[in-house]
Amino acid sequence: MALLQLRHVSKRFGGLVAVNNFSTELQAGELCALIGPNGSGKTTIFNLITGIYRPTEGEIWFDGHNITGRRPDQITRLGIARTFQNIRLFSGLDVLGNVMVGQHLRLKSDPASAVLRLPHYLREERAMQRRAQELLEALNLAHLAHEKATALPYGQQRKLEIARALASNPKLLLLDEPAAGMNTAEAEELMAFIQHILEHFKLTIFLIEHQMRVVMGICPRIIVIDYGEIIAEGPPATIQNNPRVIEAYLGVGTYA
Amino acid sequence: MRTSITRNRILTVLALAGFVVFLVYAQTNWDAYRLRILNLCAVYTIFAVTFNLIYGYTGQFSLGHAGFAAIGAYAAALLTMSPEQKAANFFLAPIIPLLRDVEWPFLPALLVGGTLAALASLLIGWPALRLRGDYLAIATLGFSEIIRVLFVNWQRITNGSLGLKGIPDHTNVYWSWGAALVTIFVVKRLVDSSYGRALRAVRDDEVAAQALGVRLFTHKMMAFMLSSFFVGVAGGLMANLISTIDPKVFMFFLTYQIVGITVMGGMSSLTGSLVAAVLYTVFLEVLRPIESPFDLGPLHIPGIPGMRMVLFSTLLLLVILFYRQGLFGQREFSWDGLLNTLARLHRRVTGLWGRTPPPSTVEKGEQ
Numbered sequence A: 001m002a003l004l005q006l007r008h009v010s011k012r013f014g015g016l017v018a019v020n021n022f023s024t025e026l027q028a029g030e031l032c033a034l035i036g037p038n039g040s041g042k043t044t045i046f047n048l049i050t051g052i053y054r055p056t057e058g059e060i061w062f063d064g065h066n067i068t069g070r071r072p073d074q075i076t077r078l079g080i081a082r083t084f085q086n087i088r089l090f091s092g093l094d095v096l097g098n099v100m101v102g103q104h105l106r107l108k109s110d111p112a113s114a115v116l117r118l119p120h121y122l123r124e125e126r127a128m129q130r131r132a133q134e135l136l137e138a139l140n141l142a143h144l145a146h147e148k149a150t151a152l153p154y155g156q157q158r159k160l161e162i163a164r165a166l167a168s169n170p171k172l173l174l175l176d177e178p179a180a181g182m183n184t185a186e187a188e189e190l191m192a193f194i195q196h197i198l199e200h201f202k203l204t205i206f207l208i209e210h211q212m213r214v215v216m217g218i219c220p221r222i223i224v225i226d227y228g229e230i231i232a233e234g235p236p237a238t239i240q241n242n243p244r245v246i247e248a249y250l251g252v253g254t255y256a
Numbered sequence B: 001m002r003t004s005i006t007r008n009r010i011l012t013v014l015a016l017a018g019f020v021v022f023l024v025y026a027q028t029n030w031d032a033y034r035l036r037i038l039n040l041c042a043v044y045t046i047f048a049v050t051f052n053l054i055y056g057y058t059g060q061f062s063l064g065h066a067g068f069a070a071i072g073a074y075a076a077a078l079l080t081m082s083p084e085q086k087a088a089n090f091f092l093a094p095i096i097p098l099l100r101d102v103e104w105p106f107l108p109a110l111l112v113g114g115t116l117a118a119l120a121s122l123l124i125g126w127p128a129l130r131l132r133g134d135y136l137a138i139a140t141l142g143f144s145e146i147i148r149v150l151f152v153n154w155q156r157i158t159n160g161s162l163g164l165k166g167i168p169d170h171t172n173v174y175w176s177w178g179a180a181l182v183t184i185f186v187v188k189r190l191v192d193s194s195y196g197r198a199l200r201a202v203r204d205d206e207v208a209a210q211a212l213g214v215r216l217f218t219h220k221m222m223a224f225m226l227s228s229f230f231v232g233v234a235g236g237l238m239a240n241l242i243s244t245i246d247p248k249v250f251m252f253f254l255t256y257q258i259v260g261i262t263v264m265g266g267m268s269s270l271t272g273s274l275v276a277a278v279l280y281t282v283f284l285e286v287l288r289p290i291e292s293p294f295d296l297g298p299l300h301i302p303g304i305p306g307m308r309m310v311l312f313s314t315l316l317l318l319v320i321l322f323y324r325q326g327l328f329g330q331r332e333f334s335w336d337g338l339l340n341t342l343a344r345l346h347r348r349v350t351g352l353w354g355r356t357p358p359p360s361t362v363e364k365g366e367q
């Protein structure tokens, strides 16, 4: 059975239809890209999957659970983690602290044992610290562990958001324009890295990207949406030559 | 690394021992007036540290301190007063039978006061902490006023606007500073734990925190109830210190002072809360003369009641406008920090006196 299923999902904001009758499935281990022009509803789909918005119609299933209308933290607990298009790091925490917040949901010790620093809490805290350090090393951020997170350069903030999301041990990782603001070389490096974590962490990844070029090399499947509806779906080779896709992209100009 | 941890532990133990010696000295040698100030310093420290927990660390703007303190104060007062004292107080209408004959020791009375305050915060937080934004401020502000009006009208429980007189003076510096140190210890340990990271995450970005699996409501409620518990205890300490309370003691003005102290000390700095609370309490007493008439040379200044509060509010305004981080910002006291500062000072002082002039400066001077 598919890991993630969206069944006829729609989202309306007042009169605006942001997502219209959207259905798709992601199999475990898959790397799938969601692309589309500005305002086509990509981020809204992520917000629906992660419970920030409730679908107006339709159902969302994850790993055998109907997660439609559940709270974001409950959905994260089931194994979905995400990054944000407009970076949302915790400014009052250092780099290591940001990653460790991602592990807090797996903490078993109660607040009283945390205050009293009981042995089982200290064991968990040390394990969290070790794992956070490992994640930072995996993303080449270890040397910045004690820097203020929001003081990092843009590209590293994006990487830190990925590290933080990975810290919750997700099955499904949603990346909202991870390469935004990067130059071509950086974006290519990041895509290689995404392919690496897909295998290394045994993930399923759903990835939003603006530019088709960036994902063509690594994503076996691409979903293209426009005005909240799927206009094409398939491997890059067929998408590239799809007339509706070309029209959607040429229609808004510079994205080819 | 290891040795500096051991050194810091030893320094902490020594400092605490020194502080205990100071408390013993003060309790045995100081007069009632100075002791009262020392006790009030501890009470205001608890108020500021708990406000920092709920607002500075968790980002929830609660204005309920006066209400929670009132609950703790009345609970501790009614539970510790002797039946005779209560009979003397309640001459308009008799006290309800349930409270008439109780006369508890101090500790359980304080704990009951704290627990009732925490339960009250559960009641307000249940709806208000689910909403985003400033609803908590409005709800807690309203709650504080409701508590005050209730306490004016519950004649047979609170003795109404007459208040309670002759509350036993159980509070001494051991109780007050003991409670303050426990509060600081618990809050500091909490904010330095995984829960503390989650609280700061909630403060900085609720959407991201929840997307990372942090249960927003549970965490806010935990901070709110813990904060209110200690506020209730501090209220009880205050009642058994000033020995006379009435609903007017717990007007919004009390909350306002606590917010001001915490802002001046620095949001997210417990050191700042402690230092600002002590400075505020002491200065309030030192500046008492400016509210009575005095002569400044040939100038005669008439007494203006409330002058100290004008000063306090002006200072608060200046801090908010020009020095938002307050005394300590987000920084905390640490032995390493103190020793470094001392070493720097030492170098500067020896440099000033020219005892060990660096050779390069000498050469430059001769050229």
Ligand SMILES: Nc1ncnc2c1ncn2[C@@H]1O[C@H](COP(=O)(O)OP(=O)(O)OP(=O)(O)O)[C@@H](O)[C@H]1O
Binding pocket: A013, A016, A018, A036, A037, A038, A039, A040, A041, A042, A043, A044, A045, A085, A210
């Ligand atoms: N909370 C909201 N309230 C009202 N309208 C919204 C809301 N969120 C999104 N929209 C609208 O829904 C549409 C889809 O927005 P969405 O952010 O999903 O687009 P996107 O594909 O992510 O665009 P971009 O490439 O710019 O990130 C837009 O017209 C947007 O204005």
Ligand SMILES: [Mg+2]
Binding pocket: A042, A043, A044, A085
């Ligand atoms: Mg978007």
